Amino acid sequence: MRKTIDTLCSKYFAGRGYIDSGDTRAAKYIMRQFIKAGLKPGVKSQYFTQSFQMDVNTFPGKTDVILQSKTSNKTLKPGADFIVAPNSGGGNLLNLKLFYADSIIFSKIINNKKVKFPKGKFALVFESDVLAKFKLKGNLPEELIKGKASAIIEIKSGRLVWSVAHENLKIPYIEVAKNAFDKNAKTFSINIDQKLLEAYETQNIIGKYRSPKNPDSFIVFSAHYDHLGKMGNDAMFPGANDNAGGIAMLLDLARTYTSGKDTPKYSLLFIAFAAEEAGLIGSRYYTEVPVYPLENIKFLINMDLMGNGQDGMMAVNGSVFTKEYEKLVSINKKNNYLKEIKARGKAANSDHYWFTENGVHAFFFYLLGDYPYYHDIYDTAEKPTLKGYNGAFKLIRDFVKAL
Ligand SMILES: [Zn+2]
Structure with missing residues (x-):
């Protein structure tokens, strides 16, 4: 399993996002592994892929941010010192004045009251803790741009956590770690390459193993293979725990069944979902356009965050499907x-x-154990302990046998 994780987290797969075809490369790799294991195409007689489209906001090139004080310039490291907000716009802006908004100014901006903004172009700076005090209903930056800022800087006291957006603002918006922010900075320069990919095509990968006993009734194993990809040229989000580990488990399960070591009572579907990080889009698409009728699914087991497990495992829906949980x-x-x-x-x-919402009985398993790396550049291949991996594998295998 370490090998699968190493492979999927390597540079070639570019964080399995939408830059450098990371998602497509990962999809092809998984399809090859399915074929190697002996799975049959799950879609049509010769296809493994179920394609769909979505808009996705990307940062394909430069992500340069420099804070300037009277005495020095500080270049911020992408991914470590700052992240570009998923819905950021792009732009190349030099020497913007920094305008700090405390609670009072912030509240004035939100309530459309008069605020004395600096003359000329400026970047609006505020702390996430200040922001948290205002429970904004709409999109946060939409509210803030009323202030006519040319860029937004949010200072984060917690960890930097990235995600995926489907639309973008007109202006650059970055989140800077509190300890990386220079309070003496008076101006800053930013150069962000940003591109909204419209109707970008990505795909679920589906493999099938037919049981002669109940060929039309299925146990589904699923895990998402996408992650966040790259943020500019230099920051890659490898997603070892999220979810190279789940894909490793999915492949190991496929190999066990096809090797004939375990003859399943029901046919098996192995689905590697795309665009989970983009908002469960691949799995939602499957439930909208199911390859096999959803009512033919006896049970679905979804695996995500399978890299640790020193403290056991969580069964989401465990308190819904109590018989199976027991x-x-x-x-x-x-x-x-x-x-x-x-x-x-x-x-x-x-x-x-979306399967549960459509009446399919399902568990989502994630392994427990202290692991601080989530949606950041540090969730790298060597980090997951894999302490619960074998136990979880055997448990899932035995559980399926008992269904
Ligand atoms: Zn995940």
Whole structure:
């Protein structure tokens, strides 16, 4: 499994996003692994891919940010010192004045009251803690641009967490780590290459293993293969735990069944979903255009964040499908696979969600254990401990046998 994680987190796959065809490269790799394992095409007789389109905001080139004080210039490191907000616009702006908005100014801007803005072009600067005090209903920057700022800088006290957006603002918007921000800075320069890719085509990869016993009834295994990709030339988000680990598990499960070690009672579908990080889009698409009728799915097991597990595993929907959850817990107790199996209710936090919403019985499994790297440049191949990986693999295999 480490090999799959290493491969998917390597530079070639560009963080499995929408720059340098990272998503397409990952999709092809997974399809090859499906074929190698002996899975049959899950879509039509000769196809593994289910394509769909979406708009996606990308940063394909420069992401230069320089803070300027009287005495020095500080170049910020992309991914470490700052992230470009997912819905940022692009632009090349030199020596913008920094205009700091505290709570009072912030509230004036939001309430359309008169604010004395600097003359000429400026960047609006505020702390995320200040922002949090105002529970803005609409899009945050839409509110702020009323102030006619040419750029937005949000100072973050917590970790920098990136994501994917489907539209963009007209102006650059960056989030800077508090410890990287120079309070003495008076001006800054920014050069962001940004491109909204319209109707970008990406794809789910679907492989099938037919059971002679119940050929038209399915157990579905799923894991998303996309991650956040690249933010400019220099910052890549490898997504080792999220979700190279889940794909490793998906492939290991496929290999076990096709090797004949375990003859399943039901046919199996293995789905590597695209565009999960973009808002569960690939899995939603599947439920809208299902390849096999959703009512033919006996159970779905979605795997995401499978890289650790020293503290056990969470079963999302465990408190919804209690009979299956009890089965899972008893198998685990008997074999001592994992420290504990926790249960929670339904949650729209991964690809099982739209299936559950459409009446499919499903669990979403994620492994537990302290792991601070989430949607950042540090979730690299060597970081996941993989302590619960084998236990989770065996537990899933035994659970499917018991269904
Ligand atoms: Zn994920």
